[in-house]
Amino acid sequence: MEPSASWDADEAVTALYAAHYRSLVRMAALLLRDTGAAEEVVQDAFIAMHGGWRRLRDPDRALAYLRQAVVNRARSALRHRSVVERHAPAGSADAPSAEDGALGALERQEVMAALRRLPTRQREVLVLRYYSDLSEADIAAVLKISRGAVKSHASRGMTALRATLEQLPS
Amino acid sequence: MNHDDPLGEALRRVLRAEGDEVQPRGDGLGRIRERTGRRRSLFARFRPALLATATVAVLGVAGGAAYSTLLGDEQRLVPPVTTPTSEPATPAPNATELPPTLPTPRATRSPRPRPTPDASRSPAASRSPVGAPSNAPTLPEAATPPPPGDPAPDDPKPPKSPSPSPTTSTPAPITTSTVAVYYAGDTERGLKLYRELRAVSVTGGAVITAAIEEMLRATPVDPDYRGLWAPGTRVLGISKAGDRVTVDLSAAAPADTELAMQQLVHTATAVATDVSTVQLRVNGAPVGGPTGRAPQTDVLAPVWLTTPVQGATLPAGTVQLEGVATVFEGTVSWQVLSDGEVVEEGFTTASEGAPGRGTWSDTVTLEPGSYVVRALTYSAEDGSPQFADTKQITVK
Numbered sequence: 001m002e003p004s005a006s007w008d009a010d011e012a013v014t015a016l017y018a019a020h021y022r023s024l025v026r027m028a029a030l031l032l033r034d035t036g037a038a039e040e041v042v043q044d045a046f047i048a049m050h051g052g053w054r055r056l057r058d059p060d061r062a063l064a065y066l067r068q069a070v071v072n073r074a075r076s077a078l079r080h081r082s083v084v085e086r087h088a089p090a091g092s093a094d095a096p097s098a099e100d101g102a103l104g105a106l107e108r109q110e111v112m113a114a115l116r117r118l119p120t121r122q123r124e125v126l127v128l129r130y131y132s133d134l135s136e137a138d139i140a141a142v143l144k145i146s147r148g149a150v151k152s153h154a155s156r157g158m159t160a161l162r163a164t165l166e167q168l169p170s
Numbered sequence: 171m172n173h174d175d176p177l178g179e180a181l182r183r184v185l186r187a188e189g190d191e192v193q194p195r196g197d198g199l200g201r202i203r204e205r206t207g208r209r210r211s212l213f214a215r216f217r218p219a220l221l222a223t224a225t226v227a228v229l230g231v232a233g234g235a236a237y238s239t240l241l242g243d244e245q246r247l248v249p250p251v252t253t254p255t256s257e258p259a260t261p262a263p264n265a266t267e268l269p270p271t272l273p274t275p276r277a278t279r280s281p282r283p284r285p286t287p288d289a290s291r292s293p294a295a296s297r298s299p300v301g302a303p304s305n306a307p308t309l310p311e312a313a314t315p316p317p318p319g320d321p322a323p324d325d326p327k328p329p330k331s332p333s334p335s336p337t338t339s340t341p342a343p344i345t346t347s348t349v350a351v352y353y354a355g356d357t358e359r360g361l362k363l364y365r366e367l368r369a370v371s372v373t374g375g376a377v378i379t380a381a382i383e384e385m386l387r388a389t390p391v392d393p394d395y396r397g398l399w400a401p402g403t404r405v406l407g408i409s410k411a412g413d414r415v416t417v418d419l420s421a422a423a424p425a426d427t428e429l430a431m432q433q434l435v436h437t438a439t440a441v442a443t444d445v446s447t448v449q450l451r452v453n454g455a456p457v458g459g460p461t462g463r464a465p466q467t468d469v470l471a472p473v474w475l476t477t478p479v480q481g482a483t484l485p486a487g488t489v490q491l492e493g494v495a496t497v498f499e500g501t502v503s504w505q506v507l508s509d510g511e512v513v514e515e516g517f518t519t520a521s522e523g524a525p526g527r528g529t530w531s532d533t534v535t536l537e538p539g540s541y542v543v544r545a546l547t548y549s550a551e552d553g554s555p556q557f558a559d560t561k562q563i564t565v566k
Contacts, residue, residue, distance in 0.1 A: 009206070034521045047202060105377065112188060130181045158177060162177055
């Protein structure tokens with residue numbers, strides 16, 4: 001396969017869409033809790049990436065750019081969201097729920113609720129780390145914060161989650 | 171990254187499970203291209219709307235079967251990579267936007283969409299015979315006492331006597347959990363499922379049992395709904411092996427057996443995220459094969475009004491309306507009626523339009539009084555109201 005340096009912006013969008021659209025939407029949905037809004041945010045990010053392709057010229061950098069754009073846009077969408085779906089139950093859109101995870105529904109519900117109560121930065125760090133599997137350095141680059149800050153957000157977030165989980169019956 | 175941290179692993183699994191439930195619609199690439207200025211034919215530009223209309227028309231004429239076939243493709247979403255047609259002279263026959271084949275970006279080794287985890291839900295998947303329940307790891311199966319706040323148990327008989335727990339002699343912890351229980355209700359498209367959230371007592375973590383017993387025993391709070399299993403049907407045993415739960419009941423469903431099975435499957439899989447199929451047994455004898463959730467467009471009512479709940483008493487002022495819907499362009503309408511007269515109405519957009527299923531919410535300001543709230547949609551064909559879900563509420 002011809003490497004990507006020769007792609008034009010349209011080809012880059014198509015290739016990155018095929019490879020990453022779904023996982024980016026899922027990441028955004030974990031931050032936003034709304035599939036429709038997540039898709040909009042990711043589509044906006046692709047459009048911005050398309051506009052900036054001349055500068056990016058590289059799929060790795062384009063992917064990092066996409067992640068950054070998605071996280072930033074999700075954050076501002078959350079800030080502007082008027083209705084907080086605080087008491088909606090887990091799986092409120094009645095999505096199918098067949099997973100490999102051994103965690104029970106209750107536990108999962110509690111973990112997600114606790115995650116949503118975290119400050120934005122902590123939630124972002126945990127989603128990037130445990131859903132997107134990014135390294136500390138990558139998370140620092142996406143969020144434009146230091147690696148030390150990534151560490152401290154992660155550890156404070158995990159401490160809060162641990163406190164929640166310890167209250168659950170095991 | 172540290173993979174030894176158990177909490178980290180738990181979080182990883184939860185996020186993976188939550189993420190896997192997110193199913194983007196299949197037309198993202200088309201929407202992006204429209205906005206990045208790629209020229210497309212006029213028809214292509216309006217295609218989503220045309221198709222949606224066509225889909226609704228098909229629905230009206232041919233009923234659910236054709237509809238679900240269309241949806242089946244779209245819901246899978248994974249666009250099969252086919253012939254490159256970046257500038258389609260004629261519209262593709264498929265509803266889904268297909269990305270042209272393109273060079274693989276180095277960043278990833280697998281641009282080709284992998285099968286979704288949902289593939290395993292298809293009825294064709296895994297037809298292996300059920301393992302003997304005695305070999306299967308069993309759920310903690312202590313008896314579930316009737317929940318104290320149970321709205322209206324319709325079973326005239328006393329709760330069944332507790333079956334002794336085989337594994338533990340210490341008293342199992344009793345917790346209260348909120349479970350989703352499915353019931354059937356009439357719609358313009360026939361009998362479909364609705365969902366009620368119920369608080370149940372769970373003994374020793376046997377939350378599947380608690381949910382199924384609630385489904386069998388309790389009357390739905392909404393009088394428009396009904397259970398499809400005969401009153402008095404009891405759970406004789408429940409065992410779990412892998413992602414399959416075997417449920418042994420004392421009687422088969424008297425009618426609407428397929429939807430009754432879906433009522434059971436939806437209730438069981440909603441409460442246990444690691445369960446995807448249910449094997450029914452009646453008095454020990456297997457009935458049919460392992461069954462997963464049917465496509466939502468086949469079995470779920472198109473419009474749900476989940477908040478307020480039936481019979482709710484709410485303070486005057488702003489009243490929150492919430493629900494879930496599979497409707498054309500996500501447009502959900504609502505009305506508030508007093509003495510049969512519409513006193514307030516409005517509409518909102520669900521987070522996803524058909525064929526997706528989206529959540530919706532809106533608010534209305536109400537003075538004290540008794541009201542009927544209903545959520546519905548209007549037929550794209552003739553504008554008639556459809557799929558109304560109604561709740562009676564009191565505002566004080």
